[in-house]
Amino acid sequence: MSLIFRTAAAGLAAAVALAVPAEAQAPSRFRMNLGYDGRLVVKVLDISISQTADNSTYSSSVKLRSYGVLSAFKKIEQSASARGRIDNGVAKPAVFTHQNHVKERARKVEARWTGADVVTVASPAYNKMGDPPASRAQRLEAVDPVTNLLRFALADSQADFCRGTVKFYDGKQRYDLTFSGRTTVQPNAREKKLGLVNPVQCRVVYREVAGFKKKPPEKKNQGLKKPITMSFAQVGQGGPWVISSITGSTPLGNAVIELQRVNTSGETPED
Numbered sequence: 001m002s003l004i005f006r007t008a009a010a011g012l013a014a015a016v017a018l019a020v021p022a023e024a025q026a027p028s029r030f031r032m033n034l035g036y037d038g039r040l041v042v043k044v045l046d047i048s049i050s051q052t053a054d055n056s057t058y059s060s061s062v063k064l065r066s067y068g069v070l071s072a073f074k075k076i077e078q079s080a081s082a083r084g085r086i087d088n089g090v091a092k093p094a095v096f097t098h099q100n101h102v103k104e105r106a107r108k109v110e111a112r113w114t115g116a117d118v119v120t121v122a123s124p125a126y127n128k129m130g131d132p133p134a135s136r137a138q139r140l141e142a143v144d145p146v147t148n149l150l151r152f153a154l155a156d157s158q159a160d161f162c163r164g165t166v167k168f169y170d171g172k173q174r175y176d177l178t179f180s181g182r183t184t185v186q187p188n189a190r191e192k193k194l195g196l197v198n199p200v201q202c203r204v205v206y207r208e209v210a211g212f213k214k215k216p217p218e219k220k221n222q223g224l225k226k227p228i229t230m231s232f233a234q235v236g237q238g239g240p241w242v243i244s245s246i247t248g249s250t251p252l253g254n255a256v257i258e259l260q261r262v263n264t265s266g267e268t269p270e271d
Contacts, residue, residue: 035261082146096144111171130211142169162202173211196233
């Protein structure tokens with residue numbers, strides 16, 4: 001999965017064993033659809049997220065496609081989904097699937113959490129699972145990026161964000177997001193328009209762990225020049241939590257991913 005997808009669907013970069021309280025209680029029924037725009041000066045990415053959960057199960061999906069000028073240089077069309085169970089308010093994955101739909105890079109990957117391991121089936125199969133590949137222990141200690149997004153949504157308060165290291169596994173690549181520097185801020189105009197409250201902001205450092213090509217430690221950041229800045233906010237007092245924005249300095253320039261559409265009725269938000 002590309003870094004853009006990992007930071008959008010895993011950090012949106014997600015992140016998230018993000019210290020969701022062990023005894024938190026999931027809502028009896030939770031449905032939310034989100035729409036994000038990614039910009040490199042102009043809009044270049046369109047990201048949509050759909051999440052559903054009750055007291056015992058959940059399902060969630062993410063779609064990402066390039067937009068405008070970026071499509072002329074690099075076509076991006078990816079999707080991912082996850083389903084699993086809710087245990088004491090915490091989402092625990094059973095199956096994670098992601099797919100690259102661009103013909104020359106097409107691949108479908110399914111990862112299954114069996115309890116004893118995380119088993120991957122890829123079509124076409126990977127020639128190599130990385131140098132080094134993720135170990136069994138590294139696979140089991142992590143959660144897929146789409147499930148981590150749902151864990152964000154089910155958090156109890158601002159205090160659950162921006163601390164510690166969140167471990168991800170996408171069926172091949174194992175990576176970390178380390179959060180620090182939590183700051184509470186006032187809602188900006190975009191957030192107010194969306195009905196978002198209680199925003200909190202922090203710094204996020206991305207690090208490759210396993211399942212990637214062999215490279216020196218200083219190169220295990222996908223070219224990010226400094227920590228990512230990520231902000232979270234609540235959809236109304238007492239509502240679910242969302243990633244409000246992600247900003248980072250990438251090899252392509254300063255990138256911004258912002259929430260632009262939100263709907264908690266289960267209907268797809270309009271562009």
